[in-house]
Amino acid sequence: MDEGQPSGPVVVWANWYRFRSAEHIRHNLVVSVSFVWVVQGSGVIRTGGQEFRLTTHSLLRLPWRHSVEYFADERAPFGVGTIHVIPRHDLSVPVTPRTAYTADDPLRDDPHRRGPEHRQTTLLVSGTSPAARNLVTLGSYSIEKFLAAPFDESVFRSLGSLIMAEDSSLEAGDERGQGTPIILDRMTEYVTANLGRHLSVDEIASVGGCSSVTAERLFARHTGLSVLAWVRGKRMDEAASLLRTSGLRVNEVGRMVGFDDPLYFSRVFRATYSIPPSQYASGELRP
Numbered sequence: 001m002d003e004g005q006p007s008g009p010v011v012v013w014a015n016w017y018r019f020r021s022a023e024h025i026r027h028n029l030v031v032s033v034s035f036v037w038v039v040q041g042s043g044v045i046r047t048g049g050q051e052f053r054l055t056t057h058s059l060l061r062l063p064w065r066h067s068v069e070y071f072a073d074e075r076a077p078f079g080v081g082t083i084h085v086i087p088r089h090d091l092s093v094p095v096t097p098r099t100a101y102t103a104d105d106p107l108r109d110d111p112h113r114r115g116p117e118h119r120q121t122t123l124l125v126s127g128t129s130p131a132a133r134n135l136v137t138l139g140s141y142s143i144e145k146f147l148a149a150p151f152d153e154s155v156f157r158s159l160g161s162l163i164m165a166e167d168s169s170l171e172a173g174d175e176r177g178q179g180t181p182i183i184l185d186r187m188t189e190y191v192t193a194n195l196g197r198h199l200s201v202d203e204i205a206s207v208g209g210c211s212s213v214t215a216e217r218l219f220a221r222h223t224g225l226s227v228l229a230w231v232r233g234k235r236m237d238e239a240a241s242l243l244r245t246s247g248l249r250v251n252e253v254g255r256m257v258g259f260d261d262p263l264y265f266s267r268v269f270r271a272t273y274s275i276p277p278s279q280y281a282s283g284e285l286r287p
Contacts, residue, residue: 007088007114009160010153013099014139014146018079019043019072021274026069031100031108032084033120034062035163037127037136039224040233040272041078044071047122054078056233057127057223059135061167064115066122075280076240076273081224083139085160088114097151116164123170127224131169136224138163183208184218191231195238195257201227235259236272243280250277 012032019025019041036045037059045052046069047062054060062068064087072078084099090112100107107113125132142159145152187208191199204227205215212227219227235257242253254265254277269277 006091008091008157009085009087009164010089010095011083011085011142011146011156011160011163012089012095012097013084014082014142016079016081016143019070019077021072021077022074023072023077024070026067027101028067028103029101029108030062030066030068030084031064031113033064033087033116033164033167034066034068034082034084034099035135035139035167036060036062036080036082037132037139037224039079039081040236041076042073043078045069046071050122052122052124054080054124059125059127059132061120061123061125061170063120063122075275081136081139081143083142083163085163086113087116087164089157089160095151095153095156097146097156125170127222129170131166133221134166135163135170137221138166140220140224183210184222187215187218187227188230188234191234195235196255197258199231199258204231232268233272236269239265239269239277240273240280243277253277 016039036054038054038056040056042053042055045054045060047066052058052060086095089095093112096107098105098107100110100113102108127133127136138159142156142163145155145159187204190207191204201212201215205212208215208218210218215227219225219230223230225233239253239257242248242256243250246253248256250266251262254260254262257265259265259268266276266278269280273280
């Protein structure tokens with residue numbers, strides 16, 4: 001293979017995945033550079049003899065040709081966003097939008113797909129750094145474009161270039177401007193203090209002194225979620241905590257986190273944690 005052949009990065013796969021309770025997934029060899037970030041819940045990822053515990057807003061970079069195992073928590077299994085990038089794909093060869101991870105996949109040893117020019121390691125970072133936030137934003141956009149189909153090679157080559165540029169900043173430890181904007185802190189604190197009642201995007205935005213469009217942009221950039229998706233996640237986090245640490249009944253917990261309908265609360269809770277709220281705290285020790 002001629003290493004001098006013009007090449008560039010390209011995103012070949014992008015998806016959201018909600019793990020089931022205690023679900024375990026293993027891939028012996030993934031032929032890509034992969035970025036995984038946690039939207040909700042928690043779990044463990046093992047790769048290259050290392051173990052990484054990921055919680056909300058963690059971002060993990062898995063290097064070229066990696067092995068990986070996912071272990072979702074039993075009670076709060078993680079939901080993740082994942083993108084797979086080929087760092088150097090020949091520009092003259094059409095891109096197949098697929099990641100090679102099975103032994104019989106012909107793309108596994110495709111000479112037109114090559115890794116980065118420098119050796120990479122696995123890298124776990126907080127999602128608060130500028131580079132990590134940018135990667136989550138680009139990754140989320142990549143997923144939505146990928147799911148929209150059909151695959152537009154020019155778009156995903158452009159996204160691949162942007163993603164690998166941010167990866168370089170991530171690896172260099174670019175922490176300029178780390179932290180979240182004050183107005184976002186105001187909005188999230190307001191939500192946390194008012195989980196028991198209906199909240200609209202306009203009301204939350206007004207607390208931050210910004211428009212609903214700006215609020216959505218800030219939440220997407222810094223949390224990877226829309227405003228209402230973040231609010232729902234916060235409600236579920238609080239509900240899980242109350243079920244574990246109090247003697248409240250399920251319908252009481254539901255009302256405390258803004259659900260007047262106990263059946264709807266149970267459906268949302270089960271969709272989040274894979275078990276009904278009535279079973280979530282069973283067996284927990286009480287003081």
